[in-house]
Amino acid sequence: MQDHVYPSIYFSYFFFALMAGGALYFFVKSLKSGYLGRNSEEPKHRMLEDDEQGGIR
Amino acid sequence: MPEETNSSVNPSAAPSWPVHEDTTAKWFLISSIAYFFIVGIIAVVIAAKFVWPSLLGTVQYLTYGRLRPLHVNGMLFGWLLAADMGLTYFMVPRLCGVKLWSEKLGVATAALWNVIVLGAVVSLLMGWNQGLEYAELPLALDVLVVVAWIMFGANIFLTIASRKYDQMYVSIWYIMGTILWTAFVYLTGNFAVLFATGVNQANLNWMYVHNAVGLIFTPVGLAIAYYFIPKSSNTPLYSHKLSMIGFWALAFVYVWTGAHHMIHGPISQWLQTIAIAFSLMLLIPVWAVVYNFFATMKGQWYQLKDNIALKFLMSGVVFYLLTCFQGPMHSLRSVNAIVSKTDWIPGHAHMAVLGAFSFFAIAGTYWMIPRVFKTSLFSEGLANWSFWFMMIGGLGFFVTLRLGGFWQGWQWNNVAIPFIDTVVALKPVWIVRFFSGILMFLGIVSFSYNIMATILGAKDRPAVAA
Amino acid sequence: MLRKADSNFGFAVVAALIFFFIGGTLTTVVPPLVDKSWGKAFENNDPAKGPTGKLQPYTELELKGRAVYVREGCWYCHTQQTRTLLSDTKRSGWKGVDSPISTPDEFVYDNPHMFGTKRTGPDLSRVGGKYDTQWHRTHFRNPRDLVPGSIMPPFPWIVENQEEFTALVAYMQTLGRAKNWRPDNDYEK
Numbered sequence: 001m002q003d004h005v006y007p008s009i010y011f012s013y014f015f016f017a018l019m020a021g022g023a024l025y026f027f028v029k030s031l032k033s034g035y036l037g038r039n040s041e042e043p044k045h046r047m048l049e050d051d052e053q054g055g056i057r
Numbered sequence: 058m059p060e061e062t063n064s065s066v067n068p069s070a071a072p073s074w075p076v077h078e079d080t081t082a083k084w085f086l087i088s089s090i091a092y093f094f095i096v097g098i099i100a101v102v103i104a105a106k107f108v109w110p111s112l113l114g115t116v117q118y119l120t121y122g123r124l125r126p127l128h129v130n131g132m133l134f135g136w137l138l139a140a141d142m143g144l145t146y147f148m149v150p151r152l153c154g155v156k157l158w159s160e161k162l163g164v165a166t167a168a169l170w171n172v173i174v175l176g177a178v179v180s181l182l183m184g185w186n187q188g189l190e191y192a193e194l195p196l197a198l199d200v201l202v203v204v205a206w207i208m209f210g211a212n213i214f215l216t217i218a219s220r221k222y223d224q225m226y227v228s229i230w231y232i233m234g235t236i237l238w239t240a241f242v243y244l245t246g247n248f249a250v251l252f253a254t255g256v257n258q259a260n261l262n263w264m265y266v267h268n269a270v271g272l273i274f275t276p277v278g279l280a281i282a283y284y285f286i287p288k289s290s291n292t293p294l295y296s297h298k299l300s301m302i303g304f305w306a307l308a309f310v311y312v313w314t315g316a317h318h319m320i321h322g323p324i325s326q327w328l329q330t331i332a333i334a335f336s337l338m339l340l341i342p343v344w345a346v347v348y349n350f351f352a353t354m355k356g357q358w359y360q361l362k363d364n365i366a367l368k369f370l371m372s373g374v375v376f377y378l379l380t381c382f383q384g385p386m387h388s389l390r391s392v393n394a395i396v397s398k399t400d401w402i403p404g405h406a407h408m409a410v411l412g413a414f415s416f417f418a419i420a421g422t423y424w425m426i427p428r429v430f431k432t433s434l435f436s437e438g439l440a441n442w443s444f445w446f447m448m449i450g451g452l453g454f455f456v457t458l459r460l461g462g463f464w465q466g467w468q469w470n471n472v473a474i475p476f477i478d479t480v481v482a483l484k485p486v487w488i489v490r491f492f493s494g495i496l497m498f499l500g501i502v503s504f505s506y507n508i509m510a511t512i513l514g515a516k517d518r519p520a521v522a523a
Numbered sequence: 524m525l526r527k528a529d530s531n532f533g534f535a536v537v538a539a540l541i542f543f544f545i546g547g548t549l550t551t552v553v554p555p556l557v558d559k560s561w562g563k564a565f566e567n568n569d570p571a572k573g574p575t576g577k578l579q580p581y582t583e584l585e586l587k588g589r590a591v592y593v594r595e596g597c598w599y600c601h602t603q604q605t606r607t608l609l610s611d612t613k614r615s616g617w618k619g620v621d622s623p624i625s626t627p628d629e630f631v632y633d634n635p636h637m638f639g640t641k642r643t644g645p646d647l648s649r650v651g652g653k654y655d656t657q658w659h660r661t662h663f664r665n666p667r668d669l670v671p672g673s674i675m676p677p678f679p680w681i682v683e684n685q686e687e688f689t690a691l692v693a694y695m696q697t698l699g700r701a702k703n704w705r706p707d708n709d710y711e712k
Contacts, residue, residue: 106674106676107674110666110667110673110674110675110676111665111667111676111677114676114677115677115679115680117678117680120595120596120676120678121596121599121600121676122594122595122596122597122599122600122676123595123596125596125599126596126599184594184595185594186593186594186596187593187635188593188598188635188637189635189636190640217532218532223530224526224529224530225529225530225532225535230528230529230535230539233535233536233539234539237536237539237540237543238539238543241543241544241547245547245551249551250635253555253634254630254631254632254633254634254636255561255562255627255630255631255632255633255634255636256561256627256630256631256636257554257555257561257562258633258634258635258636259630259636259638260550260551260554260555261551262635262636264547264550264551272543297529301528301529305528305538305542308538308539308542308543309542309543309545309546310546311546312543312546312547312550313546313549313550315550315551316550318640319604319638321606321607321608321611322604322606322607322625322638323604323624323625323626323627323629323630323638324627325554325557325558325561325627328550328554328558331549331550332550335546394608397606398602398639398640398641398642399642402640402641403641469610469614469642470608470610471610472609472610472613472614476614476645477670477671477672477673478672480643480644480672480673480674481672
């Protein structure tokens with residue numbers, strides 16, 4: 001077996017940084033576009049309501 | 058974008074809700090519960106074989122090596138996946154505010170699924186075993202699974218595509234993820250492996266085995282929990298946006314971890330390291346999801362007292378948290394050197410598949426069956442018994458196998474102890490496991506009896522109004 | 524961006540698949556390309572580099588025996604890997620000689636692979652050459668006759684089928700012998 005332990009660790013760190021950066025980027029972008037407000041939470045209220053067929057609970 | 062969806066806050070929108078037939082959901086659920094019961098018997102038999110190894114031993118069709126794959130495949134595909142699919146057929150039309158795209162296609166899928174499971178029973182007892190874990194079924198059945206999955210996926214996707222609201226609830230993402238990822242994971246694990254040998258094949262096999270749990274049962278199980286926890290407690294989910302972190306993190310990190318099944322084994326060290334690093338990252342999606350559920354329950358915990366679905370759901374969440382903490386921890390090399398290949402592993406696997414995902418599916422069944430049959434549950438008391446049987450049996454099983462496995466691992470690492478002594482030493486553990494298995498089986502019996510009695514007596518007990 | 528992820532069907536599907544395929548490709552397709560030892564059969568003629576020997580493809584008889592091993596699910600309880608743990612090399616060892624660890628190049632002819640995940644019985648990666656045919660015959664008939672306390676199931680239908688039994692033993696005698704690690708210590712000697 002060839003030893004790629006160190007490159008793989010550096011690779012993992014690199015990847016993790018890439019992902020964290022990406023997450024931050026999309027977070028900021030969504031913040032700017034106004035997504036992170038109350039109205040984007042709407043589906044969680046809606047799913048409680050569509051109890052059809054006589055409203056059994 | 059779709060701001061008109063605010064209309065749903067307005068109760069006057071109610072009359073436009075469609076009437077759901079739910080035929081497909083009913084058939085999937087009924088057959089899955091039948092398999093839960095039948096395969097439960099097999100589970101108890103193989104637990105007994107650890108204590109009395111000659112039990113049924115001279116009948117080649119009932120030897121351990123043939124019953125074990127039947128137990129695994131029967132529980133995974135006959136019970137859990139079928140129940141999850143049934144619940145999906147129930148949830149998706151409701152979350153989308155439309156009827157299921159095609160009930161006919163759905164019923165055909167349910168019929169095909171039963172053909173597959175019965176075919177699996179015959180072929181595994183005959184010993185037609187491909188020799189790859191979780192992929193034991195012969196090729197012909199694999200092809201049928203793919204066909205059934207396409208039928209299922211098409212039906213669900215077309216329903217989602219025709220949805221009434223633009224913004225999709227969390228459960229819908231998880232179900233879409235399940236359908237897409239499963240397709241590729243299943244193709245890798247059952248078809249691509251056939252073109253590889255040795256370590257390369259093992260790597261593909263473990264990618265499939267790991268993701269059969271991680272990218273099939275986890276997302277669909279979480280979809281169920283995300284739907285039924287708010288529904289059964291009548292409390293809105295804590296955060297829609299937090300659930301997004303859980304979903305996308307799961308989508309990204311899960312698939313990397315297959316090689317952690319071969320730690321210290323004959324596979325490249327660097328690949329093991331990658332698998333370990335990503336196994337630890339699994340804590341991110343798990344904790345995001347679990348926090349969301351616990352925060353939803355804030356101030357609502359009293360509901361657990363007499364809400365049977367919620368009891369199963371929240372104990373399932375706790376088991377999910379525990380098993381997904383244990384998983385990353387025993388992928389660490391030092392811990393792995395002790396627990397790998399011991400009885401700790403079945404303890405871990407059962408806590409995930411039984412303790413978490415089966416609990417979710419049982420909760421969903423308890424909630425859904427009275428509603429789709431327009432009746433009330435046959436017996437709340439019996440349902441409570443089924444919970445405590447499964448809980449105590451499950452805890453007995455998990456705790457003894459964990460401790461036993463740890464102890465077994467220490468013994469293996471002390472080479473002064475001959476191997477056979479480490480086998481004899483585990484006998485008490487296996488006896489407790491057998492009796493825990495009996496308790497869990499009693500849980501299955503009371504659960505399935507309760508559901509069947511609810512369905513058969515549906516006409517005599519009208520639904521109680523809210 | 525986030526709004527697209529939860530409102531746009533096509534966007535969600537494509538993103539979920541891209542996320543999946545990054546990890547999927549890098550951990551399944553790439554490794555065998557990077558690590559050539561996964562696909563090259565073991566061969567070593569230089570004692571300075573460890574045990575010598577050469578991995579041979581299975582004969583027809585051994586493949587038949589392997590099929591029996593697969594059919595009866597032996598691999599659910601017996602692993603076939605001597606891991607990089609001291610205790611594994613000792614336990615797979617024989618007559619005071621420690622076993623070398625298993626390497627990918629010893630398994631290139633294995634299809635299906637039999638590495639296993641659970642070690643209810645002992646590891647079999649180096650069992651070849653340790654026990655003779657008569658031992659295996661008695662052991663398969665009833666394991667507890669030879670190993671009191673064993674929980675292995677009996678396999679009388681294999682012992683009674685001369686053809687299957689011969690094939691199975693032939694297969695088991697090949698296990699772990701590509702590396703010639705204990706000269707003159709086999710039962711044949």
